[in-house]
Each structure stands twice: as C-alpha cells, then as structure tokens.
Amino acid sequence: MTNEVTVPLLPCASIDDIENFYVVLGFSTTYKQRRPNPCVGMQREDLHLQFFEIAGFDPAQSYGSCLVLTSDIAELHRAFATGMRAAYGRVLVFGMPRMTRPRARKNGDGLGGFSVIDPGGNWIRVFQKPATMPPPTPAPAGRLAKALANAIVLADSKGDVCQAARMLDSALARSQAGDDPVTHIEAVVYRAELAMALHDWETATEMLARAKHIALNPDEAGRAAPTFEIAADLAAALQ
Template sequence: MPTTIPALPCADLDQTLAFWSSLGFTVSYTQRKPNPYAVINADDYCLHFFGLKQLAPAENYSTCLIIVPEVEHLHEQFSQHLRASLGKVPVQGFPRISRMKPGQSRFTLTDNAGNSIIFIKQSVEDAAAAQAYQNPELSPLQRAIAVAARLRDFKNDDLAAAKTLDHALVRYRDAPNFDYAQALLARIELAQALEQAQQLEQLTAQLNSLDLSPEQYQQLGL
C-alpha cells in the first residue's frame, strides 16, 4: 500500500527532537550522516525531520495535518507539557500553540523550527463551522464575527481576525446589543492572546456599558 510521509525541516535537529520529546513524543530513529534525519512517534502517527542549516523559524512555512480521534484532551496535554518546560503556554513566537475553545475541532502546534502541525478532529460540524460566514441569513455584524472566527480558528491569523472585528465594531455600532456584545467578547479574547492591554481595557469597558438582560448575560457566559 502506498504511503505518504512528509518530512519537515529544522536548523538544529537536536533542539527540535528535544522540543518534541518534552511533549511526550518518542524518538524512534536518528541519523547524522550523510544528512541529519530523525523520526518521532506518538500513538499511531509519526513525524519525520531533516536538517536544513540556517533555516529561520519565521521563514519556515512547512505544515502537516494530523487527523486524530479528539483534540481537546490532546491540546490540554500539550499545554501542560509546554507550561512545565517553558513556564508558560506560548501563543506567539516559536514555539507556540493556538488557543482552544470548547467544541473547537482543531488547533495548531508550531515547533521551535517553525513547523506548524495542525491537529484536526474531522467532522461534518468542522466543515460547517469553517463556512459559517457564508450563511446569507447573518447580519453584517454576525458575518464579521463568523469571518473573524474562521481567521482565528482555521487560519490561525489572530491579527487579521482582530482587524476584522475592529472594523465591524466601528461600522455596526447600531447593531443589537446582544450581537455587539458577542463581537466585543470575541475581540476581548483576541486582545488577551495578542497581549494588547490598552485595547483590552477599552473593550471591557465597552462591554460593561451595554444594556443586556440577565438572560443575555447568561447566554454570553458572563
């Protein structure tokens, strides 16, 4: 049976293997000559790495998709390992891990060499969530929220998601308070992830100033 195995680059093979080992992966093969190469394993999948001298993580666009039975527990497991080895769960720089919201079907783990490994729980709901912004019944502000969610959860582009919401929050200020609160909550989460302290304070003040019913507060999880 044909098998496809992607090989991911890294400038320092030892550093990359050390990183993945800290996450619980097992190194099953290494070679130094004629070219640096290694294989790591976890459960029923593996990743292959090859040495590429002078590779800068910011210039590495290598990506690999891994389909797994579930993602929430795996994300928490990786986050615990990262916190133990780095003292925090990094969401920017190298390495980093994307945030995970309840019910989300994927996350991205980017290693110290800049390789982005996307762990996906494939489902019909996942495909529907990625295309939610195309629903013709959405209001302009609801569509902006859905576009931002797509950028955040499926494109891993927090900055673009934040810009989308910033524009919508200015343009659709006369939207229903509940919809506006949803947009503010989404932007607050991004401000936290992007470490935008000033924006976070302003957005929180805006949210607190909205006139919402007790039922709406409950729906929003506030």
C-alpha cells in the same frame, strides 16, 4: 492495498530544538542522526512526525505544514497545554513556537481545529475527524460573528495576524446593542490573543479588561465560561 502509513517529513533549523519542543508535548524520539543528514523522528501514540535540518534555514519563512485528524481535539490540545505549562509555566500563545486554540474553522466546513507552530515554523494543523464531530450548534448570526469567523481563518489558518486584528478592530468599533454578548466576549478575547501574537501588550491588557465588563445573564455566562478560561490563560501569559 490498505493500512498504508504516511509520515510527514518537515524542515527545521535545528533538530535539537525540534526534539526538545516535541518532548514537551508528550512525544518520544524514535530516531535521530547527525550524519550524513541531520534528521529526527518523533512519535506520540499513533502520531508520527519526522524532521530534517537545513543549515541557515529561517523558520519564519517556512511553508512546512501537515494535517492531523483526531477523534478528540479537546483532549489533545489539553495534553499539549499541560506539557507547555509544566515546561514553560504557561501555554505558548505568541512567538515561535506557539499553539492556537481549538476553534471551528469556517474554511474547514465548520470542523473544530487548532494549530501547533513548532520551532521550525511548521504548522501542525489538528482537526476533528468528521465522523466523530458532535452535532453542530447554530452559531450566533450577525456582523460581529461573521467578522470573528473571518478573523479566525486569517490568523489561525493563514497566519495573517495583522489583517485579522484590523478586521476585528473594525467590527468591534461598530459594536451594536443587538450583538450577542457571548460573541462579543469571544471577539474581544480573540483580539487580545492576536495582540499578544503581535507583542502589543497594551491592547491585550485593554481587551482582557474589556471582556470583564460585558454584561451577561446566567445562560450567557455559562456559554462564555470556556472563553473566560482562555482569557485567564492569556492574562497569566501577560505577567
């Protein structure tokens, strides 16, 4: 048979917290009950998620996760970010809930993706459908680019922010004149994002300031523009 639909059923500590958060992201409630078991269903267009409440559940220890495949990760991320800005005044980039940025994942065959970590500690991992991926652009080669790719896997995929930060610190401490300046800026801004996830405001501020002082030619400035937009979001969140 064809046209089957699978809907993830994920744990949480509070279905009310889950419902409130997903409404911010543009979801609507399709079903909610308190008895005999608390659960809630959320829907945004063709994206369906359901959640069940567990008394005493610790979201920080959750293994809940699912994959979402979409034809336009940038548009979906933009919609989620708009909802967060309207509700919270900023994009949530640290703590729980939070959302990572769309980035190509080395461990996902180079597919672009981002993750939403909801109040239940569930990782909703959003990836571009392979059939709709644009032709890949060659990634800058070199030690710093490899370190950044590995750090993204550690933090954005595995949630190991501390190890990712240590990896980037080591790479940035040995930066060389031959490093691609745009990759350098991407690494520094990503390190600022990791610092915020670790509540290390001093390092985050230092890294964002460092990014502004990396020299760029006009072509490099154009390539770095999306990263500077991320930096502006991070700076706003620091205030």
